[in-house]
Amino acid sequence: MKEPVLKSPSTLPSDASRPNLDQSQASEIILMLNLSMAQIELALKDSTGSVNELTDSFTAISRALNVIKEVAQQLPSPPGEPTAKTEIESLLGEVGAKIGIAIMAFQFYDRLSQRLTQVSRNLEGVGELVNDHGRLNNPNEWIALQQKIRAKYVTEEDKRMFDMLMETRDLQKVLAEIVRVKYEDHQPEGDIELF
């Protein structure tokens, strides 16, 4: 059966259509990929347990603050006098602002773990391909893998990073450009649209 001709997202200068690896190189690459995957998996496992504990504690603190807020509302507040109630309410406002900042920070950890999981799966895909001699020398397999990896990206930033790297092959240049756009554009967080 004639294999379909797949087009790379950016055929040049990527060498996906011209694979050129011998078996010993392939074995070493698989070894390094497995090492990287093991490190990522262990890092995720270690950090997820700690972050879950941190999240649970943070949720409990937030709930306790809600109760304190309710109790504070029941305190007497004689007019014209500084009271414990106003002091507590002021402090609750400050703590509430800190909680808001922490909620954003927790979400960035979540995004980090999603990205690392995705990286690990991508490395696994590369390892499987390199480990299969038939696939290894089939340009369509490499291009299909690239397309599969790109299709899994959910943000425009990741897709742009992929396209730029395929096109330029210059990691530092791509990272510098992505960081520049990220901070110059200053996209609003939590963009919302009600239908």
Add this chain to the structure above:
Amino acid sequence: MTKQALIVDDSQTMREMVIICLETLGLDVDEASGGRSGLEKAKSKQFDIIVTDQNMPGMDGLDLVRSLRLLPAYAKTPILVLTTETSDEMKAAFRAAGATGWMSKPFSPERMTAAITKML
């Protein structure tokens, strides 16, 4: 009577962050770690608002919204999609499926609570 909310997300961290926001609004919040378990919870108890992620193993957020809208009890219930997805195609798919709103991650608590207040 206290309003009931359901958050559906496969990330425990994300669920907890949404729960904190919804509880400050005085809502009772239930949680599910996937689309299928979220749908089962919705069938066993009536919720006033549902917040769902898109990318989850098994049933994703889009299928969850479609399934919920087939249930008479959820024909008009507000459903907020909370996702890292940024494509206009996905947003249009959720709109067509009957979602009430779309919010990108990471969300700010102020914007989240303002949106939920408006939707309820």
